[in-house]
Amino acid sequence: MVTSLLIDLYQLTMAQAYFDHGMRATAVFELAVRTLPANRRFLVAAGLAQAVEYLETLRFSAEDLRYLDDIGMFSQPFLEHLATLRFTGDVHAMPEGTPFFANEPILRVTAPILEAQLVESRLLNIVHFQTLITSKGVRCVLAARGKPLIDFGMRRAHEADAALFAARSAYLAGFNGTATVEAGRRFGIPLFGTMAHSFIEAHDREEDAFRHFISSRPEGVTLLIDTYDTQRAAYRVVELARELAARNPPRAIHAVRIDSGDLAHEARRVRDIFDRAGYPQIQIVASGGLDEYCISRMVRDEVPLDGFGVGTALDVSADAPALDMTYKLQAYAGKPRRKRSPGKLSWPGAKQVFRARESGGEIASDCLCLEGETAQGLPLLAEMMRGGRRALTVPTLELARTLCRREVEALPEGLRELADSGADPPMPVRISNALHALVASMDEAGD
């Protein structure tokens, strides 16, 4: 599905012009988010693993080149150049799972300008989506306060690989797993699943559906109980649990799922039915239009729910389905560059972010510096590719997940609130003196 032609046309026409005019010097591009969406005080970087894979394997096939020749916009020498083109640059990036703030570069490409420009659209396409969903996932994880979360969103994700990478992003963010089988295979993520209303309805009696499902899943089941009457179904589950306990070998009903109605109310009544019948071990999980706000409310209200399936709200980041993420030229041929379009001023030059911490590890402040400067704390952008080859430091998904949990916990508490309170100060991101001085000197020089 993904080819090197998954690119905006202008990347190729600009490349033709760079090629024709001998512009082969090194460019520095940085990927950053200009402003955070409403109710976000931090985002979490993701997508690096796939970005590195894209850059490592970038090449134009004979078929790609034939198509480009057919559209008649490109010269033969340029197409021949594309035939042997590989990405030969360096990449510095924040490891996946790192929280970041507005205007901080999360990935920096240093390469001959033709290469660095060519990869713009696809790099954004990869990093934007995974950062978007990981950031949304972290909000759900914060809301759930330790209760398990499962990604149920495949059906309403934006096509196939959005579903796969949403599952990966959710896991990175701290979800326990996904219902999407291919994501389980591809990324080694734990798989979870229950049963659908249609399965119940295909049987003449709900009880038959429960029995059939249990008999086909000796490892234990989660039964869906809201197809007709949730409480009547809960009593049926109790009867079945009694019967199953008497069997040899015994079979288990691990949990029930409620997917509609007033979830808090239903969960309390079902919990009560199970507890009175002597089945405190049967868990109750909820799904159905959940987002971080519903989850937070139910957890705060101590609704007896043991886990949550999150679908659409997660997989499309429903309240903020896109980020203001850009990939900007910061330097070419050794000179810092900056556009002056109204409302789009930015900090020029190749940059680094230093993160200072309190003695307990809590994040205290960031400093946006020019590359080569030092500041308090440690630099966040590490070398991930050199000369077109992957560095040893590209972290695995499991490592990124661990980093994400630790670093989100290290954020000042006010920043982890789900909604803007108006009272929380934003994360302090200081601009280094050298960067201020560079901007002043560029302003003086004009363009």
Place this chain on the structure above:
Amino acid sequence: MVTSLLIDLYQLTMAQAYFDHGMRATAVFELAVRTLPANRRFLVAAGLAQAVEYLETLRFSAEDLRYLDDIGMFSQPFLEHLATLRFTGDVHAMPEGTPFFANEPILRVTAPILEAQLVESRLLNIVHFQTLITSKGVRCVLAARGKPLIDFGMRRAHEADAALFAARSAYLAGFNGTATVEAGRRFGIPLFGTMAHSFIEAHDREEDAFRHFISSRPEGVTLLIDTYDTQRAAYRVVELARELAARNPPRAIHAVRIDSGDLAHEARRVRDIFDRAGYPQIQIVASGGLDEYCISRMVRDEVPLDGFGVGTALDVSADAPALDMTYKLQAYAGKPRRKRSPGKLSWPGAKQVFRARESGGEIASDCLCLEGETAQGLPLLAEMMRGGRRALTVPTLELARTLCRREVEALPEGLRELADSGADPPMPVRISNALHALVASMDEAGD
């Protein structure tokens, strides 16, 4: 990328249970949208071509089966059944490009229940996304009132194939083309592109960037003029146009693009500069955070813009990034089925939609009927697959685009307004007497 394991786990565990318990009768599932998002009075069906391709080619590879065996939830006889499984059912659907309303089935699957259930998640994943973006695209087309529109959204689309299918959906909706090269190749969509700010910034002088780009693109260019000072750039364009006209052969500046600032204000000043200089033929196109509302406002205010590039708002359907689309069991083994979950009641049975028209072709009303009934007008769901094979009636993208334009024009005018006015009546969708009678008889029988 897309395999048969792009599926929710429970589709497979339910399939195992159907298999174990000899449930091999025919099921009817329908795909519909329960409620329309805010500011939508109709949606436009899309995704059928890809849905049919998915069903035709559905098979589990040896590698798929090995993974399923590894996760230890499935019996050997079931895995052997999956090894030879093909989709053998029938599909009836509205042709791509058909406007539809809440609760109308847009696609109906009739197949042995194991097959019909198995394809739920991926069918939704395909049809949901393309319907979402086509519907959003039609809103942009209505807003533009005949002015050209180009899809610029790849970078913020949700990963690779969202970008590709957003381009296709936009074209179906009436866009003139896309900047995404792979979409041009795959779907035969016209490609368009301009130049990026970074290209300008990579040159020491804006003028050098313009000259380089023009010299590499003999077919003519669109120059981006808002990198530093839009009006100064417009004067530069005039000087260049004079110089180019004198060349032999002459080269053309077709258009300029403005991507920031007060677009209406800048467009008027630039238009004025070009017209006074004797270049009324140089067009002005706009981009930068545009959606159907901005476009509509600028067209209404007669801002001298000749086209629009639409990115994020289109490719993620920013104001409504998901639809309440479901795939529901309507009948099994000849009996109509319906769940009663609170707020999720629906019309049972295999259904058809009849659309009645005024004498001039304008859509007058729809009637939701049971399959086999007739009503005024013509049925909207046509046979697209029979016995697992594609029917001749699956329309091409060009045909769907023509149908979409014609049918959107045939909608009552109030339904084509972009925002809810509170005054427009919803599209009249009548429920047939037979369908009312079926519901009454099912309610009487209870479950």
